[in-house]
Amino acid sequence: MNMLSKKSIVDAGSLEPEDIELILSNADSFLEISRRDVKKVPTLRGKTVINLFFEPSTRTRTSFEIAAKRLSADIINFSSSSSSLKKGESIIDTLKTILSMNVDLIVIRHSDSGTVKMIDRFVDIPVINAGDGKYQHPTQALLDLYTIQKRFGKFEGLKVAIVGDFLDSRVARSDMDLFEKMGMEVTIVAPTMFLPEDYSEMNVRHNIDEVIKDTDILYILRMQLERQDRKFYPSVMEYNRFLTLDMKRLEEMKPGSVVMHPGPVNRGTEITDEVMDVGGTLGEKIAIEEQVTYGVAIRMAILYLILG
Template sequence: MPQTTSWTSKHLLDLESLTAEQIAFVLDTADTFAEVSTRSVKKVPALRGKVVVNAFFEDSTRTRTSFALAASRLSADVIDFSEKGSSVSKGETLIDTARNIEAMGIDAIIIRHQAAGSAALLARTVKCSVINAGDGAHEHPTQGLLDLYTIRKRFGRVEGLKVAIVGDIANSRVARSDLWGLTRLGAEVILVGPPTLLPRAFERLATGPGRVRVVHDFDAVCGEVDVINMLRVQNERMKSAQFPTVREFTRWFGLTWDRFQRCKPDVFVMHPGPMNRGVEIHNEIADGPNSGILKQVEYGLAVRMAVLYLTMQAE
Protein backbone atom coordinates (compact mmCIF):
# COMPACT_ATOMS: atom_id res chain seq x y z
CA MET A 1 0.00 0.00 0.00
CA PRO A 2 2.32 2.79 -1.13
CA GLN A 3 1.28 6.25 0.03
CA THR A 4 0.95 8.31 -3.12
CA THR A 5 -0.44 11.54 -1.70
CA SER A 6 0.51 13.48 1.33
CA TRP A 7 0.18 17.00 2.72
CA THR A 8 3.05 19.48 2.59
CA SER A 9 1.53 22.96 2.93
CA LYS A 10 1.71 24.84 6.23
CA HIS A 11 -1.11 27.18 5.19
CA LEU A 12 -4.68 26.75 4.07
CA LEU A 13 -5.58 29.93 2.20
CA ASP A 14 -8.03 28.77 -0.44
CA LEU A 15 -9.41 25.76 -2.29
CA GLU A 16 -8.68 27.26 -5.71
CA SER A 17 -5.02 26.22 -5.52
CA LEU A 18 -5.63 22.67 -4.23
CA THR A 19 -5.66 19.57 -6.41
CA ALA A 20 -8.42 16.96 -6.21
CA GLU A 21 -5.91 14.63 -4.52
CA GLN A 22 -5.04 17.18 -1.85
CA ILE A 23 -8.72 17.86 -1.13
CA ALA A 24 -9.42 14.13 -0.88
CA PHE A 25 -6.45 13.77 1.48
CA VAL A 26 -7.93 16.34 3.88
CA LEU A 27 -11.36 14.66 3.71
CA ASP A 28 -9.81 11.22 4.38
CA THR A 29 -7.92 12.65 7.35
CA ALA A 30 -11.16 14.18 8.64
CA ASP A 31 -12.68 10.69 8.64
CA THR A 32 -10.07 9.68 11.20
CA PHE A 33 -10.65 12.71 13.38
CA ALA A 34 -14.40 12.10 13.38
CA GLU A 35 -13.61 8.94 15.37
CA VAL A 36 -11.82 10.94 18.08
CA SER A 37 -15.04 12.80 18.88
CA THR A 38 -16.83 9.50 19.58
CA ARG A 39 -14.40 8.45 22.34
CA SER A 40 -14.98 8.91 26.03
CA VAL A 41 -11.70 10.87 26.14
CA LYS A 42 -12.27 13.21 23.19
CA LYS A 43 -8.71 14.32 22.87
CA VAL A 44 -5.45 13.29 21.23
CA PRO A 45 -2.00 14.74 22.00
CA ALA A 46 -1.04 15.47 18.37
CA LEU A 47 -0.57 19.25 18.85
CA ARG A 48 0.43 19.28 22.51
CA GLY A 49 2.56 22.31 23.33
CA LYS A 50 1.43 24.24 20.25
CA VAL A 51 -0.45 27.53 20.42
CA VAL A 52 -3.21 28.58 18.04
CA VAL A 53 -4.55 32.12 17.76
CA ASN A 54 -8.14 32.75 16.76
CA ALA A 55 -7.92 36.17 15.10
CA PHE A 56 -11.44 37.12 14.05
CA PHE A 57 -11.91 40.64 12.73
CA GLU A 58 -15.51 39.83 11.80
CA ASP A 59 -18.30 38.26 13.85
CA SER A 60 -18.65 34.51 13.96
CA THR A 61 -20.08 31.89 16.28
CA ARG A 62 -19.87 28.61 14.39
CA THR A 63 -16.47 28.94 12.77
CA ARG A 64 -14.74 30.49 15.75
CA THR A 65 -16.11 27.95 18.24
CA SER A 66 -15.50 25.07 15.85
CA PHE A 67 -11.85 26.04 15.38
CA ALA A 68 -11.34 26.53 19.13
CA LEU A 69 -12.87 23.13 19.89
CA ALA A 70 -10.89 21.46 17.10
CA ALA A 71 -7.64 22.89 18.47
CA SER A 72 -8.44 21.80 22.01
CA ARG A 73 -9.28 18.24 20.89
CA LEU A 74 -5.78 18.13 19.41
CA SER A 75 -4.36 19.36 22.76
CA ALA A 76 -3.23 22.75 21.39
CA ASP A 77 -3.72 25.89 23.46
CA VAL A 78 -6.08 28.48 21.98
CA ILE A 79 -5.81 32.22 22.37
CA ASP A 80 -8.41 34.73 21.24
CA PHE A 81 -7.03 37.81 19.58
CA SER A 82 -9.33 40.73 18.95
CA GLU A 83 -8.66 44.10 17.46
CA LYS A 84 -11.97 45.69 18.40
CA GLY A 85 -11.90 49.46 18.40
CA SER A 86 -8.63 49.76 16.53
CA SER A 87 -8.47 52.79 14.26
CA VAL A 88 -5.48 51.63 12.28
CA SER A 89 -6.15 51.07 8.60
CA LYS A 90 -6.59 47.51 7.41
CA GLY A 91 -3.20 46.85 5.87
CA GLU A 92 -1.26 48.29 8.78
CA THR A 93 -3.43 46.49 11.31
CA LEU A 94 -2.78 43.15 9.73
CA ILE A 95 0.97 43.55 9.45
CA ASP A 96 1.16 44.90 13.00
CA THR A 97 -0.96 42.05 14.23
CA ALA A 98 1.24 39.59 12.40
CA ARG A 99 4.36 41.02 13.97
CA ASN A 100 2.86 40.90 17.45
CA ILE A 101 1.82 37.35 16.95
CA GLU A 102 5.22 36.33 15.66
CA ALA A 103 6.87 37.92 18.66
CA MET A 104 4.73 35.82 20.99
CA GLY A 105 5.95 32.59 19.41
CA ILE A 106 2.69 31.27 18.12
CA ASP A 107 2.31 28.23 15.87
CA ALA A 108 -0.81 29.02 13.85
CA ILE A 109 -3.10 31.96 13.12
CA ILE A 110 -6.70 31.38 12.16
CA ILE A 111 -7.83 34.57 10.53
CA ARG A 112 -11.18 35.97 9.50
CA HIS A 113 -11.05 39.42 7.96
CA GLN A 114 -13.29 41.57 5.81
CA ALA A 115 -10.55 42.16 3.23
CA ALA A 116 -10.11 39.59 0.45
CA GLY A 117 -6.52 38.40 0.34
CA SER A 118 -5.83 39.16 4.00
CA ALA A 119 -4.96 35.55 4.84
CA ALA A 120 -2.51 35.38 1.94
CA LEU A 121 -0.96 38.68 3.03
CA LEU A 122 -0.50 37.29 6.52
CA ALA A 123 1.01 34.07 5.19
CA ARG A 124 3.66 36.12 3.40
CA THR A 125 4.40 38.09 6.57
CA VAL A 126 4.70 35.45 9.28
CA LYS A 127 6.57 32.18 9.67
CA CYS A 128 3.78 30.27 11.40
CA SER A 129 0.82 28.49 9.80
CA VAL A 130 -2.04 30.63 8.51
CA ILE A 131 -5.53 29.25 8.11
CA ASN A 132 -8.12 31.31 6.27
CA ALA A 133 -11.43 31.35 8.15
CA GLY A 134 -13.02 33.70 5.62
CA ASP A 135 -11.49 36.69 3.81
CA GLY A 136 -14.00 39.14 2.38
CA ALA A 137 -15.87 37.69 -0.58
CA HIS A 138 -12.81 35.66 -1.61
CA GLU A 139 -12.87 32.25 0.10
CA HIS A 140 -13.87 30.31 3.21
CA PRO A 141 -11.90 27.12 2.56
CA THR A 142 -12.81 25.15 5.69
CA GLN A 143 -16.51 25.76 4.98
CA GLY A 144 -15.92 24.51 1.44
CA LEU A 145 -14.15 21.42 2.78
CA LEU A 146 -16.86 20.63 5.33
CA ASP A 147 -19.53 21.04 2.64
CA LEU A 148 -17.62 18.56 0.46
CA TYR A 149 -17.20 16.22 3.42
CA THR A 150 -20.92 16.39 4.27
CA ILE A 151 -21.88 15.68 0.65
CA ARG A 152 -19.40 12.80 0.43
CA LYS A 153 -20.77 11.32 3.66
CA ARG A 154 -24.33 11.50 2.35
CA PHE A 155 -23.77 10.19 -1.18
CA GLY A 156 -20.49 8.30 -0.83
CA ARG A 157 -19.06 10.47 -3.62
CA VAL A 158 -18.99 14.00 -5.01
CA GLU A 159 -18.28 13.20 -8.64
CA GLY A 160 -21.26 13.34 -10.96
CA LEU A 161 -23.61 15.05 -8.49
CA LYS A 162 -25.59 18.15 -9.41
CA VAL A 163 -25.26 20.80 -6.74
CA ALA A 164 -27.23 24.06 -6.73
CA ILE A 165 -25.80 27.01 -4.80
CA VAL A 166 -28.53 29.58 -4.36
CA GLY A 167 -28.59 33.23 -3.35
CA ASP A 168 -26.18 36.14 -3.19
CA ILE A 169 -23.36 34.45 -5.09
CA ALA A 170 -21.42 37.61 -5.92
CA ASN A 171 -20.80 38.49 -2.28
CA SER A 172 -20.34 34.94 -0.99
CA ARG A 173 -16.97 33.47 -0.06
CA VAL A 174 -18.72 30.18 0.73
CA ALA A 175 -20.00 29.99 -2.85
CA ARG A 176 -16.50 30.50 -4.21
CA SER A 177 -14.85 27.87 -2.01
CA ASP A 178 -17.68 25.43 -2.75
CA LEU A 179 -17.37 26.15 -6.45
CA TRP A 180 -13.65 25.39 -6.59
CA GLY A 181 -13.90 22.28 -4.42
CA LEU A 182 -16.98 20.81 -6.09
CA THR A 183 -15.75 21.26 -9.65
CA ARG A 184 -12.34 19.89 -8.78
CA LEU A 185 -13.96 16.75 -7.40
CA GLY A 186 -16.11 16.43 -10.52
CA ALA A 187 -19.53 17.74 -9.49
CA GLU A 188 -21.73 19.91 -11.68
CA VAL A 189 -22.37 23.22 -9.96
CA ILE A 190 -25.48 25.22 -10.78
CA LEU A 191 -25.32 28.76 -9.46
CA VAL A 192 -28.73 30.29 -8.90
CA GLY A 193 -29.50 33.92 -8.12
CA PRO A 194 -30.76 37.23 -9.48
CA PRO A 195 -28.60 38.74 -12.26
CA THR A 196 -27.57 41.60 -9.96
CA LEU A 197 -26.01 39.13 -7.50
CA LEU A 198 -24.78 36.56 -10.00
CA PRO A 199 -22.69 37.78 -12.93
CA ARG A 200 -22.45 35.50 -15.97
CA ALA A 201 -18.65 35.58 -15.59
CA PHE A 202 -18.97 32.90 -12.89
CA GLU A 203 -19.40 30.37 -15.69
CA ARG A 204 -15.79 30.87 -16.65
CA LEU A 205 -14.55 29.86 -13.20
CA ALA A 206 -14.90 26.13 -13.83
CA THR A 207 -11.55 24.37 -13.75
CA GLY A 208 -12.81 20.87 -14.33
CA PRO A 209 -13.45 18.08 -14.31
CA GLY A 210 -16.79 19.45 -13.07
CA ARG A 211 -18.81 22.17 -14.80
CA VAL A 212 -20.48 25.41 -13.76
CA ARG A 213 -23.80 26.76 -14.98
CA VAL A 214 -25.29 30.13 -14.15
CA VAL A 215 -29.06 30.17 -13.88
CA HIS A 216 -31.41 32.99 -12.89
CA ASP A 217 -34.53 30.85 -12.60
CA PHE A 218 -34.55 28.56 -9.57
CA ASP A 219 -37.73 26.75 -10.72
CA ALA A 220 -36.07 25.73 -13.97
CA VAL A 221 -33.44 23.63 -12.16
CA CYS A 222 -34.81 22.73 -8.72
CA GLY A 223 -36.18 19.38 -9.95
CA GLU A 224 -32.88 18.10 -11.32
CA VAL A 225 -30.39 18.72 -8.50
CA ASP A 226 -29.11 16.28 -5.84
CA VAL A 227 -27.98 18.96 -3.42
CA ILE A 228 -29.24 22.48 -2.70
CA ASN A 229 -26.94 24.77 -0.77
CA MET A 230 -28.88 27.84 0.35
CA LEU A 231 -26.70 30.85 1.07
CA ARG A 232 -27.53 33.27 3.81
CA VAL A 233 -29.33 36.46 2.84
CA GLN A 234 -27.10 39.06 4.39
CA ASN A 235 -29.21 41.62 6.18
CA GLU A 236 -26.62 44.29 5.72
CA ARG A 237 -26.95 43.95 1.94
CA MET A 238 -30.74 43.84 1.75
CA LYS A 239 -31.00 47.59 1.47
CA SER A 240 -28.60 47.82 -1.45
CA ALA A 241 -29.87 48.50 -4.95
CA GLN A 242 -28.65 45.09 -6.15
CA PHE A 243 -31.11 43.40 -3.88
CA PRO A 244 -34.81 42.80 -4.47
CA THR A 245 -37.16 43.14 -1.50
CA VAL A 246 -37.05 40.32 1.02
CA ARG A 247 -40.47 39.06 -0.02
CA GLU A 248 -39.49 39.13 -3.65
CA PHE A 249 -36.24 37.30 -2.91
CA THR A 250 -38.07 34.54 -1.02
CA ARG A 251 -40.56 34.18 -3.81
CA TRP A 252 -37.98 33.74 -6.57
CA PHE A 253 -34.92 32.38 -4.82
CA GLY A 254 -36.02 31.01 -1.46
CA LEU A 255 -36.41 27.31 -0.74
CA THR A 256 -40.14 27.57 -0.07
CA TRP A 257 -42.34 24.62 0.82
CA ASP A 258 -43.99 24.81 -2.59
CA ARG A 259 -40.67 24.76 -4.44
CA PHE A 260 -39.36 21.97 -2.19
CA GLN A 261 -42.26 19.77 -3.35
CA ARG A 262 -40.93 20.02 -6.89
CA CYS A 263 -37.41 18.90 -5.92
CA LYS A 264 -36.19 15.29 -5.97
CA PRO A 265 -37.70 13.48 -2.97
CA ASP A 266 -34.25 12.78 -1.52
CA VAL A 267 -32.73 16.19 -2.31
CA PHE A 268 -30.07 17.09 0.28
CA VAL A 269 -30.50 20.57 1.72
CA MET A 270 -27.54 22.49 3.13
CA HIS A 271 -26.96 25.94 4.59
CA PRO A 272 -23.71 27.41 5.94
CA GLY A 273 -25.60 29.31 8.68
CA PRO A 274 -26.72 31.47 10.27
CA MET A 275 -30.16 30.90 8.74
CA ASN A 276 -32.87 33.44 8.16
CA ARG A 277 -35.80 31.09 8.65
CA GLY A 278 -38.65 31.98 6.35
CA VAL A 279 -36.46 34.10 4.08
CA GLU A 280 -34.06 31.86 2.14
CA ILE A 281 -35.25 28.61 3.70
CA HIS A 282 -38.60 27.35 4.96
CA ASN A 283 -38.69 26.41 8.63
CA GLU A 284 -39.82 22.81 8.24
CA ILE A 285 -37.29 22.08 5.50
CA ALA A 286 -34.44 23.31 7.69
CA ASP A 287 -35.47 20.91 10.46
CA GLY A 288 -36.73 18.10 8.22
CA PRO A 289 -35.24 14.78 7.10
CA ASN A 290 -33.68 16.26 3.94
CA SER A 291 -31.67 18.77 5.94
CA GLY A 292 -27.94 18.26 6.44
CA ILE A 293 -27.48 21.57 8.23
CA LEU A 294 -26.57 20.23 11.67
CA LYS A 295 -24.42 17.53 10.07
CA GLN A 296 -22.44 20.32 8.44
CA VAL A 297 -21.68 21.76 11.86
CA GLU A 298 -20.83 18.34 13.31
CA TYR A 299 -18.53 17.41 10.43
CA GLY A 300 -17.00 20.88 10.45
CA LEU A 301 -15.26 20.00 13.69
CA ALA A 302 -13.57 16.90 12.21
CA VAL A 303 -12.60 18.81 9.06
CA ARG A 304 -11.05 21.65 11.08
CA MET A 305 -9.16 19.17 13.25
CA ALA A 306 -7.75 17.66 10.05
CA VAL A 307 -6.80 21.09 8.69
CA LEU A 308 -5.09 22.20 11.90
CA TYR A 309 -3.25 18.91 12.22
CA LEU A 310 -2.05 18.82 8.60
CA THR A 311 -0.98 22.46 8.30
CA MET A 312 0.69 22.64 11.71
CA GLN A 313 2.64 19.43 11.21
CA ALA A 314 3.78 20.32 7.69
CA GLU A 315 7.33 21.51 7.25
Protein backbone atom coordinates in the same frame (compact mmCIF):
# COMPACT_ATOMS: atom_id res chain seq x y z
CA MET B 1 4.74 10.97 2.91
CA ASN B 2 1.37 12.27 3.93
CA MET B 3 1.65 16.03 3.91
CA LEU B 4 -0.23 18.92 2.41
CA SER B 5 1.46 20.49 -0.59
CA LYS B 6 1.54 23.99 0.95
CA LYS B 7 2.21 25.31 4.43
CA SER B 8 -1.03 27.32 4.55
CA ILE B 9 -4.63 27.08 3.41
CA VAL B 10 -5.48 30.44 1.86
CA ASP B 11 -7.90 29.56 -0.90
CA ALA B 12 -9.76 26.49 -2.06
CA GLY B 13 -8.58 26.74 -5.64
CA SER B 14 -4.93 26.10 -4.81
CA LEU B 15 -5.63 22.86 -2.95
CA GLU B 16 -4.34 19.94 -4.98
CA PRO B 17 -6.64 16.93 -5.44
CA GLU B 18 -4.19 14.96 -3.24
CA ASP B 19 -4.54 17.58 -0.48
CA ILE B 20 -8.31 17.32 -0.59
CA GLU B 21 -8.17 13.54 -0.58
CA LEU B 22 -5.77 13.56 2.38
CA ILE B 23 -7.91 15.92 4.45
CA LEU B 24 -11.12 14.01 3.74
CA SER B 25 -9.55 10.63 4.44
CA ASN B 26 -8.32 11.79 7.84
CA ALA B 27 -11.62 13.33 8.88
CA ASP B 28 -13.34 10.04 9.78
CA SER B 29 -10.89 9.35 12.60
CA PHE B 30 -11.52 12.79 14.05
CA LEU B 31 -15.26 12.35 13.80
CA GLU B 32 -14.85 9.23 15.94
CA ILE B 33 -12.86 11.15 18.57
CA SER B 34 -15.63 13.75 18.80
CA ARG B 35 -18.10 10.97 19.60
CA ARG B 36 -16.11 9.62 22.56
CA ASP B 37 -16.80 10.40 26.19
CA VAL B 38 -13.30 11.82 26.49
CA LYS B 39 -13.11 13.97 23.37
CA LYS B 40 -9.44 14.70 23.46
CA VAL B 41 -6.25 13.21 22.07
CA PRO B 42 -2.75 14.43 22.93
CA THR B 43 -1.61 14.85 19.32
CA LEU B 44 -0.89 18.60 19.27
CA ARG B 45 0.15 19.00 22.89
CA GLY B 46 2.39 22.02 23.31
CA LYS B 47 1.34 23.72 20.06
CA THR B 48 -0.19 27.18 20.17
CA VAL B 49 -2.86 28.30 17.73
CA ILE B 50 -4.24 31.82 17.57
CA ASN B 51 -7.72 32.62 16.33
CA LEU B 52 -7.28 36.07 14.85
CA PHE B 53 -10.75 37.36 14.06
CA PHE B 54 -11.11 40.86 12.66
CA GLU B 55 -14.76 40.21 11.88
CA PRO B 56 -17.51 38.73 14.03
CA SER B 57 -17.95 34.98 13.86
CA THR B 58 -19.42 32.46 16.21
CA ARG B 59 -19.53 29.13 14.48
CA THR B 60 -16.28 29.19 12.56
CA ARG B 61 -14.34 30.55 15.51
CA THR B 62 -15.93 28.04 17.89
CA SER B 63 -15.38 25.22 15.44
CA PHE B 64 -11.65 25.98 15.19
CA GLU B 65 -11.47 26.38 18.95
CA ILE B 66 -13.10 23.01 19.63
CA ALA B 67 -10.97 21.37 16.94
CA ALA B 68 -7.73 22.69 18.45
CA LYS B 69 -8.75 21.80 21.99
CA ARG B 70 -9.72 18.24 21.08
CA LEU B 71 -6.19 17.86 19.72
CA SER B 72 -4.73 19.28 22.97
CA ALA B 73 -3.34 22.42 21.31
CA ASP B 74 -3.58 25.69 23.20
CA ILE B 75 -5.77 28.18 21.41
CA ILE B 76 -6.03 31.87 22.04
CA ASN B 77 -8.84 34.01 20.72
CA PHE B 78 -7.96 37.44 19.47
CA SER B 79 -10.98 39.38 18.29
CA SER B 80 -11.04 42.86 16.98
CA SER B 81 -13.48 44.64 14.78
CA SER B 82 -11.81 45.78 11.62
CA SER B 83 -13.01 49.33 12.18
CA SER B 84 -10.82 49.74 15.26
CA LEU B 85 -7.76 48.74 13.30
CA LYS B 86 -6.50 50.64 10.31
CA LYS B 87 -5.95 48.33 7.39
CA GLY B 88 -2.51 47.21 6.21
CA GLU B 89 0.11 48.59 8.48
CA SER B 90 -1.55 48.03 11.81
CA ILE B 91 -2.43 44.42 10.95
CA ILE B 92 1.26 43.83 10.36
CA ASP B 93 2.01 45.36 13.75
CA THR B 94 -0.53 43.08 15.37
CA LEU B 95 1.05 40.12 13.61
CA LYS B 96 4.52 41.09 14.73
CA THR B 97 3.31 41.08 18.30
CA ILE B 98 1.73 37.67 17.87
CA LEU B 99 4.78 36.22 16.15
CA SER B 100 6.95 37.43 19.02
CA MET B 101 4.94 35.14 21.29
CA ASN B 102 6.00 32.04 19.34
CA VAL B 103 2.64 31.02 18.00
CA ASP B 104 2.62 27.91 15.77
CA LEU B 105 -0.36 28.62 13.54
CA ILE B 106 -2.72 31.51 12.80
CA VAL B 107 -6.39 31.17 11.90
CA ILE B 108 -7.60 34.43 10.36
CA ARG B 109 -10.87 36.00 9.47
CA HIS B 110 -10.96 39.47 7.97
CA SER B 111 -13.57 41.56 6.20
CA ASP B 112 -11.20 42.58 3.40
CA SER B 113 -10.67 40.18 0.51
CA GLY B 114 -7.04 39.20 0.07
CA THR B 115 -5.92 40.04 3.61
CA VAL B 116 -5.13 36.42 4.40
CA LYS B 117 -3.02 36.04 1.29
CA MET B 118 -1.07 39.15 2.27
CA ILE B 119 -0.56 37.86 5.80
CA ASP B 120 0.53 34.44 4.57
CA ARG B 121 3.29 36.11 2.54
CA PHE B 122 4.38 38.11 5.55
CA VAL B 123 4.68 35.31 8.13
CA ASP B 124 6.67 32.08 8.11
CA ILE B 125 4.21 30.06 10.16
CA PRO B 126 1.14 28.36 8.63
CA VAL B 127 -2.00 30.42 8.13
CA ILE B 128 -5.55 29.13 7.72
CA ASN B 129 -8.12 31.36 6.07
CA ALA B 130 -11.32 31.36 8.11
CA GLY B 131 -12.99 33.69 5.63
CA ASP B 132 -11.78 36.92 4.07
CA GLY B 133 -14.21 39.43 2.66
CA LYS B 134 -15.92 38.18 -0.46
CA TYR B 135 -12.90 36.16 -1.50
CA GLN B 136 -12.56 32.71 0.08
CA HIS B 137 -13.61 30.43 2.94
CA PRO B 138 -11.73 27.22 2.14
CA THR B 139 -12.41 25.24 5.33
CA GLN B 140 -16.15 25.74 4.80
CA ALA B 141 -15.79 24.33 1.29
CA LEU B 142 -13.85 21.34 2.62
CA LEU B 143 -16.48 20.56 5.25
CA ASP B 144 -19.14 20.91 2.55
CA LEU B 145 -17.27 18.37 0.43
CA TYR B 146 -16.99 16.05 3.40
CA THR B 147 -20.74 16.35 4.05
CA ILE B 148 -21.41 15.47 0.41
CA GLN B 149 -18.98 12.55 0.56
CA LYS B 150 -20.71 11.19 3.67
CA ARG B 151 -24.15 11.51 2.07
CA PHE B 152 -23.41 10.32 -1.45
CA GLY B 153 -20.14 8.37 -1.21
CA LYS B 154 -18.96 10.04 -4.43
CA PHE B 155 -18.66 13.40 -6.18
CA GLU B 156 -18.44 12.67 -9.88
CA GLY B 157 -21.55 13.71 -11.76
CA LEU B 158 -23.53 15.04 -8.80
CA LYS B 159 -25.69 18.05 -9.64
CA VAL B 160 -25.28 21.00 -7.31
CA ALA B 161 -27.37 24.15 -7.37
CA ILE B 162 -25.89 27.08 -5.47
CA VAL B 163 -28.76 29.41 -4.66
CA GLY B 164 -28.67 33.07 -3.65
CA ASP B 165 -26.22 35.92 -3.31
CA PHE B 166 -23.27 34.44 -5.20
CA LEU B 167 -21.52 37.77 -5.73
CA ASP B 168 -21.06 38.58 -2.06
CA SER B 169 -20.37 35.02 -0.92
CA ARG B 170 -16.88 33.76 -0.17
CA VAL B 171 -18.44 30.38 0.65
CA ALA B 172 -19.88 30.16 -2.86
CA ARG B 173 -16.54 30.99 -4.44
CA SER B 174 -14.67 28.37 -2.43
CA ASP B 175 -17.40 25.78 -2.92
CA MET B 176 -17.48 26.39 -6.65
CA ASP B 177 -13.70 25.82 -6.84
CA LEU B 178 -13.87 22.51 -5.01
CA PHE B 179 -17.15 21.22 -6.42
CA GLU B 180 -15.91 21.65 -9.97
CA LYS B 181 -12.53 20.19 -9.10
CA MET B 182 -14.27 17.04 -7.84
CA GLY B 183 -16.30 16.63 -11.02
CA MET B 184 -19.68 17.93 -9.87
CA GLU B 185 -22.00 19.89 -12.15
CA VAL B 186 -22.58 23.31 -10.65
CA THR B 187 -25.53 25.57 -11.47
CA ILE B 188 -25.93 29.01 -9.94
CA VAL B 189 -29.45 30.14 -9.15
CA ALA B 190 -29.54 33.91 -8.72
CA PRO B 191 -30.83 37.11 -10.24
CA THR B 192 -28.23 39.04 -12.22
CA MET B 193 -27.69 41.49 -9.36
CA PHE B 194 -26.24 38.60 -7.34
CA LEU B 195 -23.87 37.57 -10.12
CA PRO B 196 -20.44 38.83 -11.15
CA GLU B 197 -20.35 41.17 -14.13
CA ASP B 198 -19.24 38.46 -16.49
CA TYR B 199 -21.07 35.23 -15.83
CA SER B 200 -21.06 33.95 -19.40
CA GLU B 201 -18.86 30.99 -18.38
CA MET B 202 -21.20 30.01 -15.58
CA ASN B 203 -24.27 27.84 -15.75
CA VAL B 204 -26.95 30.24 -14.48
CA ARG B 205 -30.66 30.02 -13.72
CA HIS B 206 -32.79 32.76 -12.23
CA ASN B 207 -35.50 30.74 -10.54
CA ILE B 208 -35.08 27.89 -8.05
CA ASP B 209 -38.05 26.06 -9.62
CA GLU B 210 -35.94 25.45 -12.73
CA VAL B 211 -33.53 23.19 -10.82
CA ILE B 212 -35.45 21.92 -7.81
CA LYS B 213 -36.58 18.57 -9.24
CA ASP B 214 -33.29 17.60 -10.76
CA THR B 215 -30.68 18.69 -8.24
CA ASP B 216 -28.81 16.35 -5.89
CA ILE B 217 -27.52 19.09 -3.64
CA LEU B 218 -29.33 22.33 -3.04
CA TYR B 219 -26.68 24.61 -1.58
CA ILE B 220 -28.42 27.67 -0.20
CA LEU B 221 -26.32 30.74 0.49
CA ARG B 222 -26.89 33.15 3.30
CA MET B 223 -28.25 36.55 2.37
CA GLN B 224 -25.24 38.69 3.28
CA LEU B 225 -27.11 41.56 4.85
CA GLU B 226 -23.92 42.99 6.36
CA ARG B 227 -22.17 42.97 3.01
CA GLN B 228 -24.83 44.79 1.03
CA ASP B 229 -22.82 47.77 -0.12
CA ARG B 230 -25.24 48.30 -2.97
CA LYS B 231 -28.99 48.33 -3.07
CA PHE B 232 -30.61 45.42 -1.25
CA TYR B 233 -32.66 42.93 -3.20
CA PRO B 234 -36.03 44.59 -3.84
CA SER B 235 -37.95 42.77 -1.11
CA VAL B 236 -38.15 39.58 0.88
CA MET B 237 -41.34 38.80 -1.02
CA GLU B 238 -39.44 38.95 -4.28
CA TYR B 239 -36.72 36.73 -2.77
CA ASN B 240 -39.37 34.25 -1.59
CA ARG B 241 -40.87 34.06 -5.04
CA PHE B 242 -37.69 33.11 -6.90
CA LEU B 243 -35.16 31.74 -4.41
CA THR B 244 -36.57 30.69 -1.04
CA LEU B 245 -36.80 27.03 -0.11
CA ASP B 246 -40.32 26.47 1.15
CA MET B 247 -42.27 23.26 1.86
CA LYS B 248 -43.67 22.99 -1.62
CA ARG B 249 -40.22 23.15 -3.16
CA LEU B 250 -38.73 20.80 -0.56
CA GLU B 251 -41.39 18.21 -1.42
CA GLU B 252 -40.46 18.45 -5.10
CA MET B 253 -36.84 17.51 -4.47
CA LYS B 254 -35.84 14.05 -5.62
CA PRO B 255 -35.23 11.12 -3.24
CA GLY B 256 -31.77 11.14 -1.65
CA SER B 257 -31.18 14.82 -2.37
CA VAL B 258 -29.89 17.13 0.36
CA VAL B 259 -30.19 20.73 1.44
CA MET B 260 -27.08 22.52 2.69
CA HIS B 261 -26.48 26.01 4.08
CA PRO B 262 -23.30 27.46 5.61
CA GLY B 263 -25.27 29.10 8.41
CA PRO B 264 -26.49 31.08 10.15
CA VAL B 265 -29.81 30.84 8.31
CA ASN B 266 -31.98 33.93 7.90
CA ARG B 267 -35.26 32.16 8.53
CA GLY B 268 -37.99 33.35 6.24
CA THR B 269 -35.53 34.68 3.68
CA GLU B 270 -33.44 31.78 2.32
CA ILE B 271 -35.37 28.98 4.02
CA THR B 272 -38.81 29.10 5.59
CA ASP B 273 -39.48 28.28 9.24
CA GLU B 274 -41.49 25.20 8.26
CA VAL B 275 -38.59 23.75 6.28
CA MET B 276 -36.09 24.50 9.06
CA ASP B 277 -38.25 22.65 11.61
CA VAL B 278 -39.54 19.83 9.41
CA GLY B 279 -39.11 16.26 10.70
CA GLY B 280 -39.51 12.82 9.15
CA THR B 281 -38.23 11.85 5.72
CA LEU B 282 -38.25 15.42 4.49
CA GLY B 283 -36.26 16.49 7.54
CA GLU B 284 -33.56 13.99 6.63
CA LYS B 285 -32.82 16.05 3.55
CA ILE B 286 -31.62 18.95 5.67
CA ALA B 287 -27.89 18.48 6.29
CA ILE B 288 -27.20 21.81 8.01
CA GLU B 289 -26.42 20.34 11.43
CA GLU B 290 -24.27 17.63 9.88
CA GLN B 291 -22.22 20.35 8.22
CA VAL B 292 -21.45 21.83 11.64
CA THR B 293 -20.48 18.45 13.13
CA TYR B 294 -18.30 17.60 10.14
CA GLY B 295 -16.74 21.07 10.30
CA VAL B 296 -15.04 20.22 13.58
CA ALA B 297 -13.68 16.95 12.17
CA ILE B 298 -12.40 18.66 9.02
CA ARG B 299 -10.69 21.40 11.02
CA MET B 300 -9.11 18.79 13.30
CA ALA B 301 -7.81 16.98 10.23
CA ILE B 302 -6.37 20.21 8.83
CA LEU B 303 -4.70 21.20 12.09
CA TYR B 304 -3.28 17.68 12.44
CA LEU B 305 -1.94 17.63 8.88
CA ILE B 306 -0.36 21.07 9.20
CA LEU B 307 0.94 20.96 12.78
CA GLY B 308 1.23 17.25 13.60
